[in-house]
Amino acid sequence: MTSYQLTLCAGLALAGASVAQVSPNFLLSLSGVETTASGSGGTVLQKIFPNEIAFVNFGTCSTLSAEKWMPRTCSHVMAGDENADGNYYNAGIFGDINAILPFRHSMGTGLDENQRTVFWSVASPMGGAVSAQPFRSGDVARIVSNGIGHGQVEHFMRQEQFNIALGRAPGAPLDIDAIAWQANYGVWFSINNNRNANTACGPMLVRDGDVLCIPPSALAYTADGRIAAVMPNSAVVVHTEAQMDIYTANANVANNMGGCVTQAVDVEGLEIDLFGPVTTISGCAGMVITVPTLLFSTETGTGASILTTAAGGLIQPTPCGLAGQYCGAGVTLGNQLGLSIPAGPGIASYVTGLGFSYAQTHVLEADMPVMTTSATGAPAGASNIHYNSPFGINVVLIELVPAFVPPAVVGLPFSPTCFPDLYAPGIFGYAVVAGGFGTIPMPALPVGFTGKVLFQSVGLGAGVFEFSTPTVVDVL
Ligand SMILES: [Ca+2]
Numbered sequence: 149m150t151s152y153q154l155t156l157c158a159g160l161a162l163a164g165a166s167v168a169q170v171s172p173n174f175l176l177s178l179s180g181v182e183t184t185a186s187g188s189g190g191t192v193l194q195k196i197f198p199n200e201i202a203f204v205n206f207g208t209c210s211t212l213s214a215e216k217w218m219p220r221t222c223s224h225v226m227a228g229d230e231n232a233d234g235n236y237y238n239a240g241i242f243g244d245i246n247a248i249l250p251f252r253h254s255m256g257t258g259l260d261e262n263q264r265t266v267f268w269s270v271a272s273p274m275g276g277a278v279s280a281q282p283f284r285s286g287d288v289a290r291i292v293s294n295g296i297g298h299g300q301v302e303h304f305m306r307q308e309q310f311n312i313a314l315g316r317a318p319g320a321p322l323d324i325d326a327i328a329w330q331a332n333y334g335v336w337f338s339i340n341n342n343r344n345a346n347t348a349c350g351p352m353l354v355r356d357g358d359v360l361c362i363p364p365s366a367l368a369y370t371a372d373g374r375i376a377a378v379m380p381n382s383a384v385v386v387h388t389e390a391q392m393d394i395y396t397a398n399a400n401v402a403n404n405m406g407g408c409v410t411q412a413v414d415v416e417g418l419e420i421d422l423f424g425p426v427t428t429i430s431g432c433a434g435m436v437i438t439v440p441t442l443l444f445s446t447e448t449g450t451g452a453s454i455l456t457t458a459a460g461g462l463i464q465p466t467p468c469g470l471a472g473q474y475c476g477a478g479v480t481l482g483n484q485l486g487l488s489i490p491a492g493p494g495i496a497s498y499v500t501g502l503g504f505s506y507a508q509t510h511v512l513e514a515d516m517p518v519m520t521t522s523a524t525g526a527p528a529g530a531s532n533i534h535y536n537s538p539f540g541i542n543v544v545l546i547e548l549v550p551a552f553v554p555p556a557v558v559g560l561p562f563s564p565t566c567f568p569d570l571y572a573p574g575i576f577g578y579a580v581v582a583g584g585f586g587t588i589p590m591p592a593l594p595v596g597f598t599g600k601v602l603f604q605s606v607g608l609g610a611g612v613f614e615f616s617t618p619t620v621v622d623v624l
């Protein structure tokens with residue numbers, strides 16, 4: 149084997165977070181469609197889909213509610229017409245989001261995450277009609293505007309790099325379904341299907357319930373802190389599926405029907421707990437691996453429980469209580485993460501992606517993202533735009549654009565805590581609204597109009613403009 153020199157980017161080695169910069173709040177994704185505990189003001193924002201990301205802010209426990217943070221309609225605008233069908237709307241984009249990496253938080257910056265900084269993994273590949281780089285099930289990536297154009301996939305870590313670290317053919321099929329990272333601890337991940345691999349400990353079957361580490365010494369970084377290269381055969385199974393089963397059983401958590409969860413089956417979400425105990429193990433091939441305490445979720449954890457490897461396996465505590473009900477004491481409802489409780493048992497979903505984060509929920513969505521009105525026109529208010537803003541005064545921009553939305557204006561010195569880019573093609577109208585949840589009517593559409601109507605809100609933050617996520621209505 150040729151020598152494979154890897155050096156840690158000097159600027160990145162200091163990325164360990166201080167305790168003051170650790171958020172107790174979560175960005176997360178769920179396996180099924182769930183409803184926010186608040187009802188989100190009766191808006192369409194109350195439904196959280198498996199290809200979306202929600203934010204759980206544990207600030208006020210009596211009104212705890214997960215809220216939609218990255219609507220799929222925001223992803224549609226970021227991605228463009230990725231499947232080349234003429235529409236931005238694609239209800240099933242990504243299949244599911246099955247891993248989340250809040251990058252700013254993982255870098256230890258203490259800054260709010262936005263939809264351009266977070267990385268995620270998909271269950272089904274994104275269409276390749278716009279991006280020069282693919283977004284596949286084995287990638288951990290995000291969608292940005294770069295020098296090539298809008299809708300470009302930017303990888304934290306590529307499917308080929310995961311395969312190389314696993315000692316597999318770079319092009320082999322792979323589905324990453326859990327990711328956590330800190331420069332001091334390396335990449336921690338789990339896969340979605342059992343796969344043959346050749347890890348640092350030799351040939352083996354890696355299971356979907358195993359938790360693996362690629363240690364810091366095997367990672368090289370880009371200047372902006374993404375993975376540039378990995379050392380071949382460097383991945384190590386740190387916690388086997390059997391060990392994850394033991395952590396899970398020891399946590400003694402109930403599922404959404406009140407049954408005791410005794411097995412992990414498939415590890416679905418991972419995050420590093422910087423407050424937890426740290427151990428070291430020998431990872432084969434002379435490697436010493438520093439093992440942090442890990443938060444994890446499992447396919448068996450219906451009711452959306454979150455567990456931890458601390459003390460041999462516990463239910464994860466949050467500022468509003470445990471993230472799951474004890475077995476024998478009832479069912480895990482889902483309300484511990486701010487999700488609405490259905491009649492009868494708890495919610496059917498488990499947590500599919502998980503990361504600590506600071507964030508603001510500043511979003512827009514249309515109740516009719518596709519309108520077939522070119523033959524008839526549509527009166528004002530035939531449909532509505534639903535919003536959620538943390539800011540007291542907001543200007544919702546209404547923009548008519550041609551068949552393809554022009555790229556956003558990037559690099560503005562605005563929106564430090566929200567969506568960073570402004571879409572500003574021809575502004576057709578605007579509405580001034582207060583903060584919180586609300587709706588504005590869609591403007592009238594004349595007979596014969598086809599194209600896109602784009603909405604983005606500008607909130608007045610602390611002396612600076614803060615942009616909402618954008619949304620597009622396809623008018624056919
Ligand atoms: Ca499309």
Ligand SMILES: [Ca+2]
Pocket residue numbers: 246247269270271284285286287323324325
């Ligand atoms: Ca995936």
